[in-house]
Amino acid sequence: MDLRYSEADQVFRHALRTWLAEAVPARGKSPSIHDWEARRAYDTGWQRKLFDAGYAGINWPKEFGGRGASLMEELIYYEEMSRANAPGVGMNFVGVRHGGPTLIAEGTDQQKADHLPRILRGEEVWCQGFSEPNAGSDLAALRTSAVRDGDHYVVNGQKIWTSFGHVADFCELLVRTDSNSKHGGISWLVMPMDLDGIEIRPLPTLHGESDFSEMFLENVRIPIENRVGEENDGWRVTNVTLRFERGTAWAADIVHLQQTLVSLCELARATTRDEETAWNDRALRREIGHLSAEVESVWAMVKLQVSELAKTGVPGLGGSVIKLAYTELNQRVFELGTRLLGRAALSRDDVDGMPSLGMVDRYLQTLSLTIAAGSSQIQRNIISERMLGMPKEPRAN
Amino acid sequence: MPFEAVVEQAVKPFDGALWRDLAELGVLSLRTRENDGGLGLGMAEAVLVFAELGRRLLPGPLIWSALIAGLLPEVGKGGLVVTGLDQTRPASGPLMIEHWEGSNTLIVLDVEGVRRIETDALQARAVETPLDPLTPVHQIHALPPGERLADSATCQRLWSEGALLTAAQQLGIAVATLEYATSYALEREQFDRPIGSFQAIKHMLADMLVRKEQAMAAVYAAAATMDGRGVDDPQRMISTAKLIAGEAAHKNARGCLQIYGGMGYVWEMPPHFYLKRAFVLENGFGTMDEHADRIADRLGASATR
Numbered sequence: 272m273d274l275r276y277s278e279a280d281q282v283f284r285h286a287l288r289t290w291l292a293e294a295v296p297a298r299g300k301s302p303s304i305h306d307w308e309a310r311r312a313y314d315t316g317w318q319r320k321l322f323d324a325g326y327a328g329i330n331w332p333k334e335f336g337g338r339g340a341s342l343m344e345e346l347i348y349y350e351e352m353s354r355a356n357a358p359g360v361g362m363n364f365v366g367v368r369h370g371g372p373t374l375i376a377e378g379t380d381q382q383k384a385d386h387l388p389r390i391l392r393g394e395e396v397w398c399q400g401f402s403e404p405n406a407g408s409d410l411a412a413l414r415t416s417a418v419r420d421g422d423h424y425v426v427n428g429q430k431i432w433t434s435f436g437h438v439a440d441f442c443e444l445l446v447r448t449d450s451n452s453k454h455g456g457i458s459w460l461v462m463p464m465d466l467d468g469i470e471i472r473p474l475p476t477l478h479g480e481s482d483f484s485e486m487f488l489e490n491v492r493i494p495i496e497n498r499v500g501e502e503n504d505g506w507r508v509t510n511v512t513l514r515f516e517r518g519t520a521w522a523a524d525i526v527h528l529q530q531t532l533v534s535l536c537e538l539a540r541a542t543t544r545d546e547e548t549a550w551n552d553r554a555l556r557r558e559i560g561h562l563s564a565e566v567e568s569v570w571a572m573v574k575l576q577v578s579e580l581a582k583t584g585v586p587g588l589g590g591s592v593i594k595l596a597y598t599e600l601n602q603r604v605f606e607l608g609t610r611l612l613g614r615a616a617l618s619r620d621d622v623d624g625m626p627s628l629g630m631v632d633r634y635l636q637t638l639s640l641t642i643a644a645g646s647s648q649i650q651r652n653i654i655s656e657r658m659l660g661m662p663k664e665p666r667a668n
Numbered sequence: 669m670p671f672e673a674v675v676e677q678a679v680k681p682f683d684g685a686l687w688r689d690l691a692e693l694g695v696l697s698l699r700t701r702e703n704d705g706g707l708g709l710g711m712a713e714a715v716l717v718f719a720e721l722g723r724r725l726l727p728g729p730l731i732w733s734a735l736i737a738g739l740l741p742e743v744g745k746g747g748l749v750v751t752g753l754d755q756t757r758p759a760s761g762p763l764m765i766e767h768w769e770g771s772n773t774l775i776v777l778d779v780e781g782v783r784r785i786e787t788d789a790l791q792a793r794a795v796e797t798p799l800d801p802l803t804p805v806h807q808i809h810a811l812p813p814g815e816r817l818a819d820s821a822t823c824q825r826l827w828s829e830g831a832l833l834t835a836a837q838q839l840g841i842a843v844a845t846l847e848y849a850t851s852y853a854l855e856r857e858q859f860d861r862p863i864g865s866f867q868a869i870k871h872m873l874a875d876m877l878v879r880k881e882q883a884m885a886a887v888y889a890a891a892a893t894m895d896g897r898g899v900d901d902p903q904r905m906i907s908t909a910k911l912i913a914g915e916a917a918h919k920n921a922r923g924c925l926q927i928y929g930g931m932g933y934v935w936e937m938p939p940h941f942y943l944k945r946a947f948v949l950e951n952g953f954g955t956m957d958e959h960a961d962r963i964a965d966r967l968g969a970s971a972t973r
């Protein structure tokens with residue numbers, strides 16, 4: 272294993288770092304989480320800046336306007352973004368990280384031409400209409416139906432947890448086109464969000480803001496040419512999407528955790544306990560040291576995977592291992608942050624100018640990590656069944 | 669070594685024949701320069717070998733041999749057998765020495781450097797009930813000065829290598845206990861099905877796999893860094909490896925014992941041998957707590973405010 276960066280990697284890093292040094296301060300502060308218009312402008316504006324500088328779609332192939340970066344460059348990209356405290360991918364997540372990549376892998380030429388450039392330029396926001404009230408972990412149990420009528424599908428049903436549903440322009444929609452086969456009766460559609468019959472009901476999260484919604488579909492007419500992949504072959508396409516969704520997105524979060532630990536040291540220095548700084552508390556330092564070792568080793572797992580992938584070209588099941596490890600670790604790091612704040616954590620904002628580094632809100636955010644994109648329990652099932660050969664869970668059909 | 673042999677070994681003192689075999693294979697001189705009759709391997713290769721030694725529960729002063737063979741080539745050939753004592757952070761309490769029987773020389777690491785003391789010059793009492801049946805322990809009460817072998821810089825390097833080779837053995841324990849637990853979970857049936865079909869067991873196994881993978885990545889990354897093929901602070905990587913692999917060894921051995929049920933409490937079964945070895949290794953070359961403190965100190969130094 273060689274963890275050093277090549278000459279080319281270092282050139283890439285340097286150019287990115289130089290660009291970020293100017294671009295990030297120029298972005299200004301992120302808007303209030305309640306101001307949706309400003310949030311959309313902020314997120315898509317940053318996407319446009321990335322595009323203009325040649326950093327949009329970092330892992331997309333060059334022929335589709337992406338950077339075509341190697342996996343190592345992608346890791347460097349996340350490292351530098353985090354180091355510079357650059358804006359996150361925000362509401363471009365679905366389009367840039369899995370909607371677009373799914374079209375690249377499975378879409379028609381027309382679909383690619385219609386959407387890929389616009390996603391990269393921040394002109395199209397996408398959302399994901401997969402989950403339903405009765406189809407969560409058991410996603411293939413979904414019931415939203417699509418019935419052919421001429422050159423359209425007529426869609427009826429309900430989706431839930433649709434992140435950014437109320438600001439999105441397009442939706443990756445899973446529908447049932449055959450009710451006789453569970454996994455073999457699903458199709459994957461691109462749904463424009465301005466069609467008649469779509470009703471979005473905001474669903475406030477534990478943050479008190481409606482980052483996701485319920486989506487009711489009544490006789491929504493979607494052109495058949497909007498289908499991605501064959502009819503009833505949508506489960507396979509879904510797995511392509513999920514692989515991208517679970518792909519390397521977490522790398523950014525892990526890098527961020529390392530920086531959070533440094534921030535925790537700073538917070539500990541600034542916090543007084545028993546007339547001493549909390550940093551003098553041996554137990555606290557030890558806990559920070561322990562968490563740091565865990566973050567470092569999870570990052571080592573990522574690098575090991577990347578160097579293996581570069582050798583074999585085959586992504587393994589390592590994604591489940593890393594997802595399980597880093598999501599739970601993430602929660603522990605921010606939980607320590609809130610403990611360090613003590614009673615100041617009773618406020619989600621800074622109290623008396625004492626910087627809380629947003630620990631409380633960030634802790635609340637981490638709570639979704641072990642639920643969304645395959646819960647920790649589902650990851651453990653996957654690991655024990657597919658990597659250790661344990662008997663499969665009972666399945667309904 | 670098959671598991672039956674491990675149990676047999678447990679009641680034997682030092683096994684000279686096994687030691688000579690290991691020397692012949694080059695295991696005791698992995699890191700020694702080729703000019704001095706060693707294999708001249710880097711840490712990246714050494715950790716693979718030591719993980720395997722840990723996985724097979726090989727007994728004997730393996731790490732001390734690997735560390736000292738570079739200074740005393742006779743050690744690598746199996747002619748001179750050394751054991752050692754890490755006094756870089758001297759604590760009160762008894763001086764406990766592993767694998768005294770069969771060793772001719774005691775190596776001491778302390779803040780001033782590396783010393784050697786001939787075992788003839790020491791009064792040692794065998795501990796009647798060692799925790800790990802495969803790690804006999806002696807107690808001594810005083811340390812004479814002995815002979816200076818190397819300076820403090822060498823001492824620090826040896827300590828770092830010792831910590832990482834120990835971590836590699838701990839990784840081996842995490843690997844082996846996951847393997848044993850996996851096969852047992854598939855074989856053993858209760859309620860008319862393999863116990864591995866119960867989620868409580870499946871999820872324990874999944875967590876064991878994650879810990880094993882994490883330990884492996886940490887150990888490999890630290891080794892690459894020590895060989896000069898990394899970008900991070902080697903000391904932080906070594907502490908990370910020792911801490912994460914130590915935790916993986918202990919927790920996976922515990923998990924394995926639990927998954928074996930009553931069989932896990934039986935002498936002739938593997939789990940307790942691994943758990944006990946995990947205890948021994950945890951107490952060599954810095955405990956988890958010591959390494960966590962070292963990491964926090966380095967992290968704190970990089971935090972400016």
Ligand SMILES: Cc1cc2nc3c(=O)[nH]c(=O)nc-3n(C[C@H](O)[C@H](O)[C@H](O)COP(=O)(O)OP(=O)(O)OC[C@H]3O[C@@H](n4cnc5c(N)ncnc54)[C@H](O)[C@@H]3O)c2cc1C
Pocket residue numbers: 398399400401402403404406407408409431432433434435483639642643644645646647648649652664
């Ligand atoms: C912040 C956030 C954003 C999201 N955004 C989107 C989005 O944009 N689009 C979208 O389609 N979906 C989205 N989701 C939905 C997400 O994918 C689901 O919440 C997830 O798949 C779990 O489904 P569920 O909520 O129905 O929980 P359930 O499946 O009902 O699970 C409930 C509990 O049961 C456990 N459980 C379930 N099955 C098993 C099993 N076989 N073995 C052991 N335990 C089991 C789970 O681990 C969990 O603890 C989002 C979720 C969150 C939290």
